[in-house]
Amino acid sequence: MASDNNYSLGPVPLSARKGALSLTMVMLGLTFFSASMWTGGTLGTLLS
Numbered sequence: 001m002a003s004d005n006n007y008s009l010g011p012v013p014l015s016a017r018k019g020a021l022s023l024t025m026v027m028l029g030l031t032f033f034s035a036s037m038w039t040g041g042t043l044g045t046l047l048s
Helices: 020-047
Strands: none
Touching: none
8 A cells, every 4th residue: 555645644743744834935935925816816807
């Protein structure tokens, strides 16, 4: 059976966890992506 590298059935060991910097980058990316989608949707409705 193949090893489960996604840790879907148990806790992620400390050695495999990502740091706070990686999580911060993901959260910043989500923030800017959400803001740009919201702005694009608003502009799209205003221009039609």
